[in-house]
Amino acid sequence: MLANLINGISLGSVYAIIALGYTMVYGIAKMLNFAHGDVIMVGGYVAFCSISYLGWPPILAVLASVVVCTILGIVIEGLAYKPLRNATSLAVLITAIGVSYFLQNAALLIWTSNTKVFPNVFANLPAIQLGGTQIAPVTVITVLANIVIMIALTLFTSRTKMGKAMRAVSEDKGAATLMGINVNRTISMTFAIGSGLAAIAGVLLCSAYPTLMPTTGAMPGIKAFTAAVFGGIGSIPGAMLGGVLLGVIEIFGKAYVSTQLSDAIVFAVLIIVLLVKPTGLLGHKIREKV
Amino acid sequence: MGTMLRVEDLHVYYGSIHAIKGVSFEVNEGEIVTLIGANGAGKSTTLNTVGGLLKARSGKISFMEKDLHGIGADKVVAQGMALCPEGRRVFQHMTVLENLEMGAYTRPSSEVADSLEKVYQLFPRLKERYRQVAGTLSGGEQQMLAMGRALMSKPKLMMLDEPSMGLAPILVKQIFSIIEDMNKQGTTILLVEQNAQMALSVANRAYVLETGRITTSGDAKELAESEEIKKAYLGG
Ligand SMILES: Nc1ncnc2c1ncn2[C@@H]1O[C@H](COP(=O)(O)OP(=O)(O)OP(=O)(O)O)[C@@H](O)[C@H]1O
Ligand SMILES: [Mg+2]
Numbered sequence: 001m002l003a004n005l006i007n008g009i010s011l012g013s014v015y016a017i018i019a020l021g022y023t024m025v026y027g028i029a030k031m032l033n034f035a036h037g038d039v040i041m042v043g044g045y046v047a048f049c050s051i052s053y054l055g056w057p058p059i060l061a062v063l064a065s066v067v068v069c070t071i072l073g074i075v076i077e078g079l080a081y082k083p084l085r086n087a088t089s090l091a092v093l094i095t096a097i098g099v100s101y102f103l104q105n106a107a108l109l110i111w112t113s114n115t116k117v118f119p120n121v122f123a124n125l126p127a128i129q130l131g132g133t134q135i136a137p138v139t140v141i142t143v144l145a146n147i148v149i150m151i152a153l154t155l156f157t158s159r160t161k162m163g164k165a166m167r168a169v170s171e172d173k174g175a176a177t178l179m180g181i182n183v184n185r186t187i188s189m190t191f192a193i194g195s196g197l198a199a200i201a202g203v204l205l206c207s208a209y210p211t212l213m214p215t216t217g218a219m220p221g222i223k224a225f226t227a228a229v230f231g232g233i234g235s236i237p238g239a240m241l242g243g244v245l246l247g248v249i250e251i252f253g254k255a256y257v258s259t260q261l262s263d264a265i266v267f268a269v270l271i272i273v274l275l276v277k278p279t280g281l282l283g284h285k286i287r288e289k290v
Numbered sequence: 291m292g293t294m295l296r297v298e299d300l301h302v303y304y305g306s307i308h309a310i311k312g313v314s315f316e317v318n319e320g321e322i323v324t325l326i327g328a329n330g331a332g333k334s335t336t337l338n339t340v341g342g343l344l345k346a347r348s349g350k351i352s353f354m355e356k357d358l359h360g361i362g363a364d365k366v367v368a369q370g371m372a373l374c375p376e377g378r379r380v381f382q383h384m385t386v387l388e389n390l391e392m393g394a395y396t397r398p399s400s401e402v403a404d405s406l407e408k409v410y411q412l413f414p415r416l417k418e419r420y421r422q423v424a425g426t427l428s429g430g431e432q433q434m435l436a437m438g439r440a441l442m443s444k445p446k447l448m449m450l451d452e453p454s455m456g457l458a459p460i461l462v463k464q465i466f467s468i469i470e471d472m473n474k475q476g477t478t479i480l481l482v483e484q485n486a487q488m489a490l491s492v493a494n495r496a497y498v499l500e501t502g503r504i505t506t507s508g509d510a511k512e513l514a515e516s517e518e519i520k521k522a523y524l525g526g
Contacts, residue, residue: 161395168381168392174343175379180367180396180443 003133004255010139012247013146017201018224019239021194027170027234028190034096037221038103039195043069043202051119058121065199073195107214118210138207150240232283294319300349309335311502322479324489327499333482334376341373368396372445378436382425393442409438430461449480486523490514
């Protein structure tokens, strides 16, 4: 029971970190970046190569992965989405799916379809005993990483000039422009942050479930998207809550109901939540005055 | 007194709709100039184009002797132009203080406190409510916030699009007296209004816009007396 709960929170923390990327990008660019999950996969491969081929220490590998994904995020936004700023949301959605396939197939070319076994990054850390349950170091680190990221992002958006500008752009691009905010640069920055987080999520995910292939990011991407909607898309605490709840529901579903049905349970819960509260758990919509 | 803003033969389209058909006007340093006209005449379109939110098909806009062509809207703010747009457009989910801080986005942080103090002097109500989320302010308070926010960039030219819209008469008076105050403190004003009478009473000069063209222009007081204007815009 406790072990399941901890596993659920850990898996949910990975979802939460991915969901943050979805939610921030959605908040600011009003688009669902379906390629986000595949950035996780790229992050996983970069870390894998840094450790297994180049023999880099894990910390450096994570850093490399974050740098590559951040740049990848900026490039994707600049090449694929920026030209579509005034296009219909359907066009943007189709493009995002296209980018997703492009990344998966590029990975297929570079790394082939053979499953790579992700090295144990946290091998030299001890496991923790809690009331007779052993907690793997990766679990602890995942949960801690989630908490740190959450706090950092909250401070960033509420205290810094850049963070506040992001919120301004997400509310009203025209008004933000009138403040002298460079909207394009702000959107680009958001993709950079989201993709950097995706890299971290990729390393954590591959550490917990050490198989890596070009489609590795797809399912967690969809789950994290679900988590973002579940918590209230556009909301940072919502992404966190949605992610963790989703992870716990999934693990409990697997443990107590059925392994095959666990995903169905996850999506059923989502549907129920959205029926009762269409904006998600923490999504808000305040009355607008004109 | 130099010319602060000069607009020459401006043409603006929405797709195939020709909304502004060759508008020219100028605003001199220290003036209050008003642009009046009926609904749909193209007042907001003109202001938004000058402010950089819309792109002109042709024509020239120069501000402080500098051609604004190809200069990003976000850069224009730093040069001293502020637009307080129609419908206020304050950031609903941000606090009053955060909204004002966004207004000062282009300015060094060392100068923000000073401007904040000045804005609070003009709008004491904003100071009382600085932690309140803007979306929960009343319409009048939101208008004050929108004006205060625009002032935070310390503009040389302030463009206001229907600041009196939806406000009670007493508040309209207050807003107009604040506009005059801002002007006395050295800000040049370009004012768009439905409330032509009020606008003409505070303005030095006025332009009348009709379906995308300027039909009349001149001294504000003289226009206020003209029979034609009275009939069309002042309700008799
Ligand atoms: N986004 C748009 N798409 C198409 N046409 C538009 C758009 N915005 C404005 N127009 C048209 O351009 C013309 C000028 O509109 P504008 O908003 O500038 O008028 P206005 O003088 O500000 O009117 P009001 O006093 O009602 O605010 C109108 O005919 C309007 O229908
Ligand atoms: Mg208008």
